[in-house]
Amino acid sequence: MKVHGVETRTIGVADDGFTVEVIDQTRLPFEFTTVALKTVDDAARAIREMQVRGAPLIGVTAAYGLCLQARLDPSDAGLDAAYADLIATRPTAVNLRWALDRMLLKLRPVPISERVDAAYAAAAELAEEDVATCRAIGDHGLPLIAAAESFARDRGRDVIGLLTHCNAGWLATVDWGTALAPVYRAQDEGLPIHVWVDETRPRNQGASLTAWELAQHGVPHTVIADNTGGHLMQKGLVDLCITGSDRTAANGDVCNKIGTYLKALAAYDNGIPFYVALPCSTIDWEIADGCAEIPIEERDGQEMSRVAGMDESGKVTRVQVVASESAVANYAFDVTPARLVTSLITECGVFSTSVSGMRELYAARTREE
Ligand code: MRU
Numbered sequence: 279m280k281v282h283g284v285e286t287r288t289i290g291v292a293d294d295g296f297t298v299e300v301i302d303q304t305r306l307p308f309e310f311t312t313v314a315l316k317t318v319d320d321a322a323r324a325i326r327e328m329q330v331r332g333a334p335l336i337g338v339t340a341a342y343g344l345c346l347q348a349r350l351d352p353s354d355a356g357l358d359a360a361y362a363d364l365i366a367t368r369p370t371a372v373n374l375r376w377a378l379d380r381m382l383l384k385l386r387p388v389p390i391s392e393r394v395d396a397a398y399a400a401a402a403e404l405a406e407e408d409v410a411t412c413r414a415i416g417d418h419g420l421p422l423i424a425a426a427e428s429f430a431r432d433r434g435r436d437v438i439g440l441l442t443h444c445n446a447g448w449l450a451t452v453d454w455g456t457a458l459a460p461v462y463r464a465q466d467e468g469l470p471i472h473v474w475v476d477e478t479r480p481r482n483q484g485a486s487l488t489a490w491e492l493a494q495h496g497v498p499h500t501v502i503a504d505n506t507g508g509h510l511m512q513k514g515l516v517d518l519c520i521t522g523s524d525r526t527a528a529n530g531d532v533c534n535k536i537g538t539y540l541k542a543l544a545a546y547d548n549g550i551p552f553y554v555a556l557p558c559s560t561i562d563w564e565i566a567d568g569c570a571e572i573p574i575e576e577r578d579g580q581e582m583s584r585v586a587g588m589d590e591s592g593k594v595t596r597v598q599v600v601a602s603e604s605a606v607a608n609y610a611f612d613v614t615p616a617r618l619v620t621s622l623i624t625e626c627g628v629f630s631t632s633v634s635g636m637r638e639l640y641a642a643r644t645r646e647e
Contacts, residue, residue: 287453296398298339298343306449309594315343317350318364324339325343331368331445331483336371345394357385364378370573409453409454411625415454415557418624419459426440426518429517437470437471440518441541442473442475443478444484446522455491457555458492460520473499475488476502477503483535507544508547511550519545526561530631532613532622536611546618551620552619558624572611584596617631624639624642626646
């Protein structure tokens with residue numbers, strides 16, 4: 279996607295052929311800057327501290343982390359140690375494990391002297407695949423947005439109102455995004471859309487990332503406080519919701535950024551379709567019951583009690599918004615039961631979260647492999 283009119287991706291290899299460059303997402307929307315990753319520790323830190331975030335991008339960054347390790351120690355033991363460090367960075371996003379497993383599967387049979395080149399080739403392949411996957415999610419999601427035009431007309435509007443939560447845009451992937459890929463396709467097709475962007479406390483990925491990237495692409499949008507979505511739905515201002523997912527279980531339960539569940543409940547109560555856009559690599563077929571089994575990351579309470587922003591002098595700073603005496607809890611994700619999810623939009627097509635729908639999705643994804 280474009281930044282200041284220039285085609286940009288979230289991750290790439292620098293001209294020296296080995297340094298990995300990523301957009302530092304902790305500085306957005308105030309500063310667009312990249313950070314250089316030279317070691318596996320750099321890659322692990324970037325994921326842990328959320329300079330890169332979003333399930334698909336975490337996976338690709340971890341893959342490049344293994345490349346950086348291979349330069350220093352391409353032995354099995356060296357790669358295994360890097361795998362252990364990387365997989366411990368974020369427990370919920372399953373693309374991390376998926377990408378790391380895929381890298382090791384490719385690298386193990388390769389002679390040690392050839393592993394560096396093989397690793398960079400495998401990571402680049404993963405990145406390209408992510409772009410193609412997200413583009414396909416956009417293609418499959420576009421008709422669902424187009425269909426919502428008639429809902430908007432029934433509600434007396436000629437602009438389609440769409441609500442999204444957190445950031446499942448191109449910043450969460452290598453390019454295009456998951457939930458926002460259909461939005462960008464709709465905008466490019468000239469469909470009249472307006473996106474309601476949940477701010478997404480505690481880290482505000484909606485306010486600082488989704489709004490920023492929608493603005494870069496010229497998509498009309500409005501940022502709302504997290505508690506606003508239900509009210510907008512009651513007032514007939516939302517025709518469909520699309521979110522991403524960090525891990526979806528075999529039964530169609532969707533784990534996504536904290537607060538997604540409440541939006542799905544409100545959408546259900548108001549008869550509004552609630553779609554989840556995700557690559558098949560986000561589906562954890564080993565988990566039968568998402569609500570019971572998906573591990574939920576708990577992060578540092580300071581993300582709750584402190585808020586980052588720009589002060590009136592233009593300085594980016596963090597301020598405390600909770601009394602020091604108060605305890606805070608910082609659950610990063612929640613799980614939306616399958617019954618509240620209208621359909622999953624994947625690179626293989628659109629599938630219901632019913633038992634038969636999930637079976638069809640499993641078969642479709644197996645055919646593609
Ligand atoms: O904690 P984050 O920012 O890595 O969370 C990921 C997200 O932005 C979302 O939950 C997103 O909807 C799924 S990733 C495409």
